[in-house]
Amino acid sequence: MSLIETLSIQGIRSFEPSRPQKLDFIRPVTLIVGTNGAGKTTIIECLKYATTGELPPGAKTNGSFVHDPKLTGEATIRAKVGIKMIDVFKQPMMVTRSLEATQKQNQRSVTVRTMDATIKRVLPNGQVQSLNQKCTSIDSELAISLGVSKPVLEYVIFCHQEESNWPLMEGKLVKQRFDEIFASARYVKALEEVRGLKKIYDQQVKSTDAELAHLRQVKEEADAKSRDLAEKKVRLSAYEEEKRKVTERLEPLEAALG
Numbered sequence: 001m002s003l004i005e006t007l008s009i010q011g012i013r014s015f016e017p018s019r020p021q022k023l024d025f026i027r028p029v030t031l032i033v034g035t036n037g038a039g040k041t042t043i044i045e046c047l048k049y050a051t052t053g054e055l056p057p058g059a060k061t062n063g064s065f066v067h068d069p070k071l072t073g074e075a076t077i078r079a080k081v082g083i084k085m086i087d088v089f090k091q092p093m094m095v096t097r098s099l100e101a102t103q104k105q106n107q108r109s110v111t112v113r114t115m116d117a118t119i120k121r122v123l124p125n126g127q128v129q130s131l132n133q134k135c136t137s138i139d140s141e142l143a144i145s146l147g148v149s150k151p152v153l154e155y156v157i158f159c160h161q162e163e164s165n166w167p168l169m170e171g172k173l174v175k176q177r178f179d180e181i182f183a184s185a186r187y188v189k190a191l192e193e194v195r196g197l198k199k200i201y202d203q204q205v206k207s208t209d210a211e212l213a214h215l216r217q218v219k220e221e222a223d224a225k226s227r228d229l230a231e232k233k234v235r236l237s238a239y240e241e242e243k244r245k246v247t248e249r250l251e252p253l254e255a256a257l258g
C-alpha cells in the first residue's frame, strides 16, 4: 500500500504564494475540518492535482485554482503543489507540480500554464533519482508508484465535490467512467483485436481447405496414374519376355535359312 505523508501547497487559491504551507497526514486517518472557505476542498484538489495532474473543473478557463494575481498586485503568480509519499514498493518519493497564472494588462481573465512536474525517488542504494515530464509520463509513473490508476484517483478517491454526483449522470458518461475505472477499455480493444485476428485466420482456414480439396484431387489423379504406370510396366516386361522368347526361337530359324 502507498501512503501520502505530507502535502505542501504554495500559491493555490487562498494559500499564500510567498511560502509553502505543509500539512502532515497522520495514521490511521486524517480528518480535515474547518469553517466554510477555510480551504478543505483546496486540500483535496491539491492532492488530486499532485497525484493525477488534473485541475479542478473550470480551473483551466477561469484560472481560479492559482492564487488570484489581483490580490497581490503582481502580474504573475507561481504556484507549487508537492507531496511526500511512500510508494507501493515502500520507497520514499516526492512529487512536485508547478503552475503559473498571468494577469495580462487591461484584461480581466487570468491565463494558467503548467510549468513542470517532477518525481524524486530515493533508490534502495541511497541514490536520488529525479524524473521530470520531459523525460517520462509523470502521471503513468505515479499510477504505478501509488498502486492506484488515474481514473480511480480522479473519479473515486479525490472526486471533486462538484462532480460527486457523476454516477447519476447520463448513462453513456457513467458507462465511460466505469470502463475507465475497471480499465475495461483495454479488454474491449484486446477483444476487438482477437475478433479481427479470428476473421483473418478463418479466411486462411477457408482458403487452405479449398487448396486441400484441390490437392486431394490432384493426388488421387497422380495415384491413378502411378497405378496405371505400374500396370503398364508389368505388361511391358511381359511383352519384353515374350519378345525375348520369340527372338530365341527366330534365331535358329534365320540361321537355318542361311
Ligand SMILES: Nc1ncnc2c1ncn2[C@@H]1O[C@H](COP(=O)(O)OP(=O)(O)OP(=O)(O)O)[C@@H](O)[C@H]1O
Pocket: 012, 013, 014, 015, 034, 035, 036, 037, 038, 039, 040, 041, 042, 043, 063, 064, 065, 066, 067, 068, 071
Ligand atoms: N484564485 C483564488 N485566489 C485566492 N483565494 C481564492 C481563490 N479561489 C478561491 N479562493 C479562496 O480560497 C478559499 C477556498 O476555500 P475552499 O473552497 O477550499 O474551502 P472549503 O473549506 O472547502 O469551504 P466549504 O466548506 O465552503 O466547501 C475560499 O476562502 C476562497 O475565497
